[in-house]
Amino acid sequence: MIVSWSWLAPLISILYLGLLFAVAYYADWRAARDRSLIRSPFVYALSIAVYCTSWTYYGSVGRAAVSGIGFLPIFLGPTLIAALWWLILGKIIAISKRNHITSIADFISSRYGKSPVLGGMVTLFVVIGIMPYIALQLKAIAVSLEVLIRHMDAGWTTNVPFVPWRDTALYVAMLLALFAILFGTRHLDASERHEGLVAAIAFESIVKLGAFLALGLFVTFGLFDGFGDLFGQALANPELARLMTFEAIPGGYSSWLAMTFLAMMAVMFLPRQFQVLVVENVNEGHLRQASWLFPLYLFAFNLFVFPIALAGRLLFADGSVDPDTFVLVLPILGRQEWLAPLVYLGGLSAATSMVIVEAIAMSIMVGNDLVLPFFLQFRKALREDLSGIILTIRRGIIVVLMLLGYLYFRLLGESHTLVGIGMVSFAAVAQFAPAILLGIFWTGASRRGALAGVLTGFLIWTHTLLLASFAKSGWIAVGFLTEGPWGIGWLKPEALFGLTGFDPITHSVFWSILCNTGVMVAISLFDRQTAVEQIQAQNFVNVFQKGARGGNEYLWSGFVSVRELRHLLARFIGPLAAEEDFAEYHRQRHLQPSDDAQAPANLVAFAEKRLTGAIGSASARVMISSVVKGEELDLQGVMRILDETSQVIEYSQRLEIKSRQLEAATLQLREANEQLRELDRMKDEFISTVSHELRTPLTSIRAFSEILRDNEDMDLVERRNFTDIIVKEAERLSRLVNQILDLAKIDAGRMEWHEVEVDLPLLAREAIDATRQLFDNKAVRLINKVPEISCRRMADRDKIMQVIINLLSNAVKFCSPGTGEVCIEWRETGEGVGLAVVDNGPGIPEGELEKVFDKFHQVNQGGMEWPLGSGLGLTISQRIIERHQGRIWVESTAGEGSAFIFTLPHPEPSS
Amino acid sequence: MSHEILIVDDAPNIVLSLEFLMKKEGFAVRSVGDGEEALRAVEEKQPDLILLDVMMPKKNGYEVCEAIRTNPAWKGIRIIMLTAKGREVEQEKGLALGADDYVVKPFSTRELVLKVRAMLGLEDATPA
Amino acid sequence: MSLSKSRKERLVVLTILGVLALDYPLLALFSRAELFLGIPVLLFYLFGFWLAFILLMAAILKRKGVEKP
Incomplete structure (x- = not known):
């Protein structure tokens, strides 16, 4: 070659x-x-x-x-957790962007009250x-x-x-x-x-x-x-x-599961x-x-x-x-x-x-x-x-x-x-998972909890994996592995507390994550968070809620001029960038930049975030607090401001509620007053009506009596005629007095009720017999449509009879002789059974329907002879039916007659 | 010359008794059952005296009294209110509205006759 | 990342399904030294499920229409 x-x-x-x-x-x-x-x-x-x-x-x-x-979990874990990235990473990214967070240590430090100790510790462990x-x-x-x-x-x-x-x-x-x-x-x-x-x-x-x-x-x-x-x-x-x-x-399989988890984190x-x-x-x-x-x-x-x-x-x-x-x-x-x-x-x-x-x-x-x-x-x-x-x-x-x-x-x-080395690193990083995951979903996770948790997890990691690997490399005596440190058996790094059967990584992950999470949760539950911690916890957990970012502004209560703040920023990110940032800040809020003005709280918060991007949240806080005069960074003060603000809000809310309550009370009072006045008026009216009703027959009686007395020479027919009038008026008077007494008794609750089993259809027939004469006298037809059935209810027999008779005699009064027709019918509805008395008289105008049951109400009917009734019969009937938990009402069309209906409720299933 | 009396009341038996009393005194008598009819009757022919009930359907006694008094042509008509309400306020209300006198139901027939006669200026009249 | 509620639910269920399918005891069913279509059964199952999981996730996350944040 x-x-x-x-x-x-x-x-x-x-x-x-x-x-x-x-x-x-x-x-x-x-x-x-x-x-x-x-x-x-x-x-x-x-x-x-x-x-x-x-x-x-x-x-x-x-x-x-x-x-x-065995290598696959390292890639299957990320695949599985990726399906939940929207939940976890989506939130972490949003938090980091809003808070200018640039590292995992900064993320944890920032979440837990911008703690420099926590940030430092995480970094060291990393x-x-x-x-x-x-x-x-x-x-x-x-x-x-x-x-x-x-x-x-x-x-x-x-x-x-x-x-x-x-x-x-x-x-x-x-x-x-x-x-x-x-x-x-x-x-x-x-x-x-x-x-x-x-x-x-x-x-x-x-x-x-x-x-x-x-x-x-x-x-x-x-x-x-x-x-x-x-x-x-x-x-x-x-x-x-x-x-x-x-x-x-x-x-x-346990190792498979542990590795999947580690890779996920x-x-x-x-x-x-x-x-x-x-x-x-x-x-x-x-x-x-x-x-x-x-x-x-x-x-x-x-x-x-x-x-x-x-x-x-x-x-x-x-x-x-x-x-x-x-x-x-x-x-x-x-x-x-x-x-x-x-x-x-x-x-x-x-x-x-x-x-x-x-x-x-x-x-x-x-x-x-x-x-x-x-x-x-x-x-x-x-x-x-x-x-x-x-x-x-x-x-x-x-x-x-x-x-x-x-x-x-x-x-x-x-x-x-x-x-081997890769997995050891994975296990180290997994120690941050509880602090991060709990931190973004649980506002209760506290700084001390996170510190203790991460520290515990890391100590266990160090002992069970790092020192163990040193021992394997021969850096420390092998006895550390086989006998445990100082010969303490239950501290053996690969069989902590005697737990065996796992490979070293699984063993370490089990103990470290368990203790890490456990310690963190336990301490957090019993911890009291500082103001900064609480604010940051809210900022992180509720990052997607509107207004969640405003909390930062409460952090600074001291004084600093805009110039000083800009100079501080310039020292870290350069004068040009600082100048631009401040201009941008003012432009967004449509403010006039003024160097000598006192920086508003949100400008301080803004500067802090920019600094966080450069030097991390903990250091940024230290630097801001170095220029903000007054109380340098008084957590009690922050707490107080928060408290006061929430109190003011609460007070104003309470005030609002109170004034609304007052308004409602005033309205109620006015209504009650109105009702009282109405009652008073009604009482007056009642008294004057009663007195009128009583005086009218009295007047006739007295007048005719005196006439008879003063005119002894009257012819017999006339004399007889006047005597009859006196008798009738006297009867009317006593009936009226009885009714008034009845009504007063019912209203005062002193009426005696004798409840027995009453057969309603039978009662209807009896009432018809009792009033037959009335109908014959006036040549009004009475049609009985009540079926021959038996329907029993517990009721006061006499009072119900009184009601039926009252309805029948009322009906007959309003019918014209000859053509008049009154029908008594059986009614069965969802609420009960009862009777209807239907006439073909003049009917009742719609506006009067509700008033017919009022005391002394007289339906205005042109050309009708007076008096047709005392005006108390229907009122008493209503009281009687109501006393039986029933309902009485009238249906009518003017010119076509009316129907008076009452029902008594179905018996309750239990009785 | 016979005086004419208009009786206004919605209770037929009272009207009957009043008619008897007035006729016995020799007066001409007309009677109606409510306030509207009363005004029509006055328009039709002016009576010398009205016996006017207060509580009536359609137009009550006060309204009728007021209506008559607002018309100067009917100035000469005497009005006696027949009131069932014994309270002073009611009586004074009637007088204020222009009634000449009132009697309280149930009235004494003799007293009423005397009042009517006095009101019409008949010689044997004596004040109540 | 804003997702509609139904997509979130599907993803959560998918994750649970994945954790169940890729662990004991389901995995033990395929732990056999045999070939299926020329590929070890366990490998075939793991990669088959893996791909299906990814495709399902892609289908759920696929941008469809306008989603309100």
Whole structure:
């Protein structure tokens, strides 16, 4: 071979990275001209595929080669949770955008009262948990390069000695650091997206998928004769056949479940995933398409994993090749001079994209949540432009992180398989899940709860996974694993409290997540949140509710001038950007900018959010509080303001209710007054009516008596006539008196009622007999239509009889002699049974219908003789029927007669 | 020369008794059953004196009294209200509206006759 | 991301279905060293279900008409 791969391989690596730089640069260039490359759900989904690292690229095959389909949960988990992204990530993205949140540490810190301690802690844990993962990528790059060079150049036998200056991993790490610095730390406001970065990541996702699919096709159809052939051969080998079942998976179903869960959380909460999913999200609507596009990507990526693994096992049956390198060795074995470098580049792209995004995400976290708080404390007095310094800090952090990753890889790297390290990182990140998920759905989750939960989870993770892995690497005595620390058996890291039967990851996940969540919930339930915590909890949980964002404005009660505030912002994001932001603020609210004016609370909140985007929520709060005069940041004060506001609102609401109640009471009073007056008037009227009714017969009686007395010479006929009048009037008078007494008794409740079983139809017949004479006298026909049935009700027999007679005599009074006709009918309705007395008299005008039952009501009927009735009969009848829970009413059409109807209720079923 | 009396009451038996009393005194008598009829009767032929019940259908006694008094042509008509209501307010209301006197039901027939005679200026009249 | 209530319900049910289908005991039914159409039964089931799950999700999330936020 003429060319040496020992320089060709590094060259294509560098060329590839150069291409990456070009893509990123081009995307940034386009973005600056407002012709963005990345405003598409497809690019978004591809950028999420940064999830697939070299661990996926090389490690999945390695894992499949030894444990069958055990690698799949890492991709099935994300697929399952993607169906719920609208619920979880949709909310997280909305919260982050509204609050200018730029990292997972900032998210948690901001949710729990902008706690600097929590932010710092999360960052520290991320560094500890993710560092091995970065090391893993560097190792993958180094190993793959080595394999490529060794096998392409020298076949199988040459063992290339380690030469320091050929330590490619270090150079690659430095190149990646350069990339991250160039495209990830260009401006300070991290909430401004890095378009170049996203474009490069999306590009890399295409490269790694393309390369892997090409390899898969080559292996399946080039080295073998299709799937049937490959699987058929594998099935013939009992050891490989075993890989096709669950038996090959260490830990079995419980491990499968634990890994699914870890992957679900990791795909959202790994720093790089949070970066691309949340921070780099251009459009919240893209999440919708990405929810199924990204799983589809994973699906495509995994199609050939198992076939490639089986092919490796079949072809290298002697076990001479590390399964983690199957991916690269297979095309070399097949003498594919173009495919092999392409596959290598695919692996390189998988590793580099992960390292770059992870480094940027972590530099933001470490800068904002670990370094800046200290830095600001010491440099608080300095009034200078800090934006340059902060960017420098971030760049430094990236370099340091890369070097740390490299060191980690050099020191610990040889002792682990790729997959092992990845799962350890997943388990670390999962410790943030309870704080985040509870935090966005439960306002009760408190800062102390989250702190304790995350800390507990992390301690258990450290003990059961990290220290255990150190022990396995020989860094600490193996006794730590086998005997437990200090020989305490129940503290054995892989059998905590004596729990056995799980693989180490499942064991760790079980204990850490259980304790993490348990501690967090328990403490939150008994905790009292501070004002800031409460406000932030509301802001997060109710992010989609209108007005939920207003709460922030209560945070600042002190004084600061607009100028001071702008200067503060300028120190972090630059004078020009600060100027623009403030102008924009004023423009949106149609306000006149005035430098000397006191900044309104919402302007302070606005500035705080802009600062949050640059330096994180905790530091932003510290900085704002450093310029706001008065009470620096008095939580009691905030509480008080909140209290007062809510009290004022409550008072005014109560006042409103009271005044409404008063109004209603006034109205009621007026009505009652009216009623009283009406009653009074009615009483007066009643008295005068009664007196009139009584005096009229009295007058006749007296007049005729005196006439008889004074005229002894009257002729007999006249005398007889006058005597008759006196008798009739006297009868009328006594009837009237009786009725008045009856009515008074009923109204006063002193009437005696004798309830017996009464047969209504029978009673009707008796009443007809009793009034027959009346009808005959006036030549009015009486028609009895009451059927010969028996219908019994409990009632006062005499009173009901009185009612029927009253109705009949009323009817006869209103009928004309000769043509008059009264009909008594049987009525049965839903409410009861009763009788109707129908006449063909003049009827009752509609307006009078309701009044006929009133006391002394006399229907005005022209030409009628007076008096036809006392005017009390119907009133008494009504009282009697009402006393029996029945109903009495009249139906009439003027000129066509009327029908008086009463019913008594059906007996209650129970009685 | 015979004086004419108009009796206005809605209770037929009272009308009957009044007719008997007035006729016995030698007056000409007409009688009607309600206020509207009363006014028609006055328009038709002006009586010398009206015995006017208060509580009647259509137009009550006060209204009739008021209507008669607003017409100057009927100035000479004497009016005696027959009121069932013993309360002073009611009686004064009648007087205020232009009635010349009132009797309270149930009235003494002798007293009534004396009042009528006095009102018509007959010699043996003595005030009540 | 704003979705109509019915879509949300479908996605929740789909997730539950997915978790059930991709775990013990349903998976154990397919844990056999046999081929189906030339492909290991377990692999066939997993990838088949996986693809169906993604397609269902795509169908539910497909933008249809105008949706009120």
